[in-house]
Amino acid sequence: MNLSSTANTALSVRDPWALVPSLGNLDAYISAVNRLPMLTQEEETRFARRLRDDADVESAGRLVLSHLRLVVSVSRQYLGYGLPHGDLIQEGNVGLMKAVKRFDPEAGVRLVSYALHWIKAEIHEYILKNWRMVKLATTKAQRKLFFNLRSMKQGLKSDASDANAHRNNLSAAEIDSVARALNVKPSEVIEMETRLSGGDVALEPQTDDGEESYAPIAYLADDSSEPTRVLEARRRDALSSDGLVRALAVLDDRSRRIVEERWLKVNDDSSGGMTLHDLAAEYGVSAERIRQIEVAAMKKMRKAMEAA
Structure with missing residues (x-):
């Protein structure tokens, strides 16, 4: 389709959107909307009244179409945030459509002046939601400070000397100056x-470096409530109490006393129970024999716990 030959009749077709390319081809889209003619004040008022009184969708489309170039112009002011230009335009178009829906032709102002607020509001909301993973500004005052502070910082950097131009943070004097200019503390x-000044930190490691990779997910994750961990903890608690009692019950008196002295008894000085040689002297056997009895007792106890 030849946009040059159809620009003068763009607003007279039944479907005014037919002449606007998809935002997927950004250059073609911008070229197309810039060639579409603007409405006169009389045309704008007539279409706005039709939309208000008769809910005429075609009139709404013509009002939106004639102001798409405004959205493109406004969106260029926010390219410094690193977000896709097409997305900024798309959000601005949403704001434009909201403005057209609410526009009162009897208010005595042109749609371009009324729509400017709605276009910027939608773009601001998009930036605040997508510029960082964590929202930087939630209240109206914080949003105003967010955008004004960025623009003022850029002005201060451009005015700074070469020796200080590399600084990212504001000095105390600059903070006071900004606070007075914006009427905030x-x-x-x-x-x-x-x-x-902060930035997003990836929770997961970005590269597969094996043991060298260490990201916040390693120490921020709380797996204490994870089902398998809960079941394991319950099983461990059961084995350390009732399971241990049942396992000791399968042993003869000598084997049980050896296990208790070697593994379960703690003296006041935390030195543990009797040694192999102490038990060997008590039972009149060698230390190696006591060790054999201990090994056999532990095997019996393990089988008893596994069967529980």
Whole structure:
């Protein structure tokens, strides 16, 4: 389709969107919307009244179509946030459609002036949601400070000397200057500056370095409530109490006393129970024989616990 030959009749077709390419081809889209003619004030008022009184969808489309170039122009002001230009335009178009829906032709203002607020509001919301994973500004005052502080910081950097141009953080004097200009407290400027200076940290390791990779997920994850861990903990607690009692019950008196002295008894000085030689002297056998009895007793206890 030849956009040049159809630009003058763009607003007269039944489907005014037919002449606007997809945002997938950004250059073609911008070229197309910039060639579409603007509405006169009389046309704008007539279409707005039709939309208000008769809910005429075609009139709404013509109002939106004639202001798409405004969205493109506004969206360019926010390219410094590193977000895709097409996404910024798309969000701005949403704001434009909201403005068209609410526009009152009897208010005495042009749609371009009324829509500007809605376009910026949608773009601001998109930036705040997507610029960082964690929201930087939640209240109206914080949002205003967020955008104003970024623009003022860029101005301060451009005015700074070459020796200080590399600095990222504001000095105390610059913080006071910004606070006075924006009519906020210096502490609020410092807090937002801290948020802006921070960055997102990936929870998962970004490279497969084996044992060398160490990301926050390694120490932030709480797996204490994970089902398998809960079952393991219950099983371990059961074996250390009732299971141990049942396992000791399968042993003869001598074997049980050897196991208790060697593994279960703790003296006041935390030195443990009797040694192999102590038990060997008590029972009149060698230390090796006591060790053999201990090994056999542990095997019996293990089988008893596995069967429980």
